[in-house]
Amino acid sequence: MVGGSYVLELDRWKINNNGTDAVNTSLGINNALDWASHEGFLEVIFPKGKYLIDENNPIKPQSNMTLNLGGSTLRIRDNSLQGYSVISFHNNQQYSRITNGKIEGDRYTHDYSIGGTHEGGYGIQIGSFTPPANGGNNTKYISIDNLEIFNCTGDAISLNSTFGQIFPTPVSLANSWETGGISTTNGTLTNNPNKIRSKLKIDMNQPAIIKYGYFGLYGNGFGNLGSDIISDFYDIIFYKSDNSFLLTRAQVQFFEEVEVPIGANYARIVLHQSNLPGSNNCLINVRVPSFSQYVFIEKCNLHHCRRQGITIAGAKNIYLRNNHVHHINGTPPQAAIDIEDGYDLNQFIYISQNNFHDNRSYNVIVVNGKKIFIENNRFSNTLSGGVSLAVNAGADKVTVYNNDFHIAKVILAGNILFSNNNLYATQVSILGEYNNRPINVTDNLFHNCKLIIDNPFSYLVQINGCRFYNDSDKLNAFSNLQWTLELKNKPQSILNCSFQGLDVYYLTYTTNTTFNGGWIFENTTFQNVKNPALLAGFYRSCTFKDIDLLTVFSKDFDILELSSCNIISKDLNNSLITVNNIKSLIIKNCYIEKPNNTLIKIQNITDELQLINNNFKVINNTLTRPIVLLEPSFSGNLINIESNTFTTKNSNQVGIQNSTINDPLIVIRNNILQKSTISTNGKEIIQNNIVDGKLLP
Incomplete structure (x- = not known):
């Protein structure tokens, strides 16, 4: 048969849906899915019930198939393992969907007595740091929707990748650079003082390259390329087995995959910089990472897991939409969504129309990655004063647009456009570690809020078109926010903004030990503010109306x-x-x-x-x-x-x-x-x- 749906035959496959016999239930479900796939079914439907899953034998969805739980619950059997998964994608599946049911961990009945964090217990695991030899992490077009996932000892959903290091080793590559380029049109060596090239050849016949058909230049385990690597781009020149030129992939960015052309025997690398790196300051790895792409997680209720709601640890083109993620607590990081391991391998991640609240430490944390879009979400209080949104310094090209922040904390330290957000009783801290990662905060409403700017590089932060409004609730209910602006470190620009309403103490706070002059205020209005203050710097076309004093800092x-x-x-x-x-x-x-x-x-x-x-x-x-x-x-x-x-x-x-x-x-x-x-x-x-x-x- 080709197409159609198959209703799981419990007796045929020795499956129980009464919450017993985990070993036979897991084995039977996987056998049934394998058979249905070979028979050409596009959907397998579970009869409603409770299915106890063997912690040593997770459910393995098939490619080109929908796994319809039919309103059932898949519950992991109580265990003492450091890690498990109820459902796992470890076999390069494509066009696979999980929908319509519940996935339950054993958080409250788990045996933690052997020690360790037990943070690897997942509801759904997509990819693994150590996939099986006959499997792999290159899953594509995976859909997870209309599920409730809860009580896991680790994450509700975890997306993982492999490092995939190949030859040459980082040490060999670090010692191989010389001044000069390579012609992108014929592959000959050129005298170019503005470029450097490696003397090594990268063999295109390595097993990982043959298996996946790509490779690339990446950072080390912490995403670091090395302090002497100042270029963002490189060229790859491919040669045939007879050493003749084949073709060039020019201006490739680090952490991007390079497709290997047919007939390529080896390749050489040229960096777009003039300085030769020291051997200890070049950490470039040649890698064939395996990771998920085009994963859609939608309309899910993820809650009461110990570590995370969703972990993204090396993935691209990920869509997280219309989910409700709450009450994540138990073991760090304790976030609704954590984008972390894999570093700049994490790309094109879309987080939209989700509701985040009552998570212990974070709602969303972006440790590293680039081209991340966080739009139209609801962020409200975290437990114990945690952070609703943290975009760390390593994050690049992050857009935070049209979100609602209610009694929250926000930390912005990477390359960010923070625009058109509505913030109430929220503290926003703008930090930074890199002088090439600007932060733009535009057209936001800060209602009874506090903005802290503490960036070590001058004029890297721009606040433009924002309204800051305080009312009686700021004076009474949110006195912990104290003042509207707290300005530290190097001067930045505040343009086309308005400040209105009284604050607990005054509008602007600085200290001589952390404050530098040179701040720019342009076309900005201060109205009905008792003491907005004047900071050493430049005020152009600004209005101060119905104020008392102007203290000079x-x-x-x-x-x-x-x-x-x-x-x-x-x-x-x-x-x-x-x-x-x-x-x-x-x-x-x-x-x-x-x-x-x-x-x-x-x-x-x-x-x-x-x-x-x-x-x-x-x-x-x-x-x-x-x-x-x-x-x-x-x-x-x-x-x-x-x-x-x-x-x-x-x-x-x-x-x-x-x-x-x-x-x-x-x-x-x-x-x-x-x-x-x-x-x-x-x-x-x-x-x-x-x-x-x-x-x-």
Whole structure:
């Protein structure tokens, strides 16, 4: 027969569906699946019941077949093994589906007495680090859907790969480099100081290459290529057995598979870099890894497993959609989804429309991998303060888009686009270890949240188009989040953002020991924020509305520049901006307004003060204090106050008061003062200032 469905004949195959006789049940199911495959059936349907599975003989699905559990439960027999699987794919299966049932581990009745972690107990295992000799991990087009998988001692579902190292060995390869290239058109050696080539030949007749038809250059067991490998690309030049040129695979990326052309006898490698690596700093492995591709895990309920919901340890083109993963706890890492072993072998992984909650340590953790898409998911609280989403520094080209984070923690350290997410009562920490992996955070809503930026490389992080909004819940229910921005380490860019609402203490927090100047704020609005603060750096076209004070965070070698900004304070009693221990302050083309008191108080500036083309306005004036006050502690070289307008309502107000006692160059010119005066010490250069409509002598 070709096609059609086969209903499992229990008596024929000596199968029990009453939860007994694991040995014969497993044996009978596998015999039945093998027979049905040979007969051409496309589906095997289980009569509803409970099937006890032998821990030493997992169910082995067939290619081109659907395994329909018919609402049944497959339950592993109680055991003491460190690892087992209820269902396993270890034979390079293709176009195989598991659906419509339950898979249950023995977590709560397992015998842990022999010691060890017992973290290898899986509901479904796709691939293995040590597949059988007559099997393999190159499974393709596997579908797992509409299943409940629970109570496993390890993972609900685990995708594993083999390392597959072949010759030459890493040590031999590391010592084989020389300066020069190889022609990609005829295979001859070339003099090229911008490339290096290996003197070794890679034999295309090795058994693993013959079996799978591909190979590639990969990192070591931790995904590391070596500190002296600075190129992302290489060329492979293939030769025939008579040493004649065959063809070239050019600009191949590490961790990609290279298809071996027909007739190839050996190949040579060229790296796109000029420096020769030291023998200890080149960790490239020539490998034929075996791994899963095109696996679809959909509409599954994965819960109460000890280690993970889903582990991806070397796989490509994986789709995890519409799953509910929760209450994973017991032994580390304790994540709903963990993308880890295999490193950059993990590629094109799509995580969408899932619901993650109540997992012990992580909801999703990406330790390493590239081209990973995390979209339209619901992330909520983890147990014991764990992390909802962690994208570690080794991850590359990760997109996190349109997710909902509710009372969560997020760590972003790799190369990420974090966009259009809705975050509530969530702490986001932006870290990083590599200077070539930018982090972009765009168009997100941070509601009662805290954002920590702590990256060691300048301007690698960009926050663009985000809204930060705080309400009374931030002050009362989520006081542990304390402030909206915590800025550390090297300066970054915050563009086109808005900050609104009061915080527990203040908006921005820094410490001198972890903070560096040079931050860029552009076209950003701060509204109804008591003390948003000014960080040493550059503010361009920013708005501060309905604020109280602007505390300055800086060191004595920093510069603070405000240009084309609008600043409106509602505070009645305090100085708006007090500047101390900074190299330079530049304020130009700004509008600054306050009901009372001093707008700019200058204490110690070690180089220059520039106030140019600003509009300073005091609208109440019950306190007759200077609008701009230059205190005796000023130790800089230059004060330039030029083309500003000072407006008050109190004719006794001092617009500019110079109380400096050192001898900087002080230029006060082309200013207009209404109902205010200039107080000098006689050492200034004063030109063309107009006071109450009259040119000041």
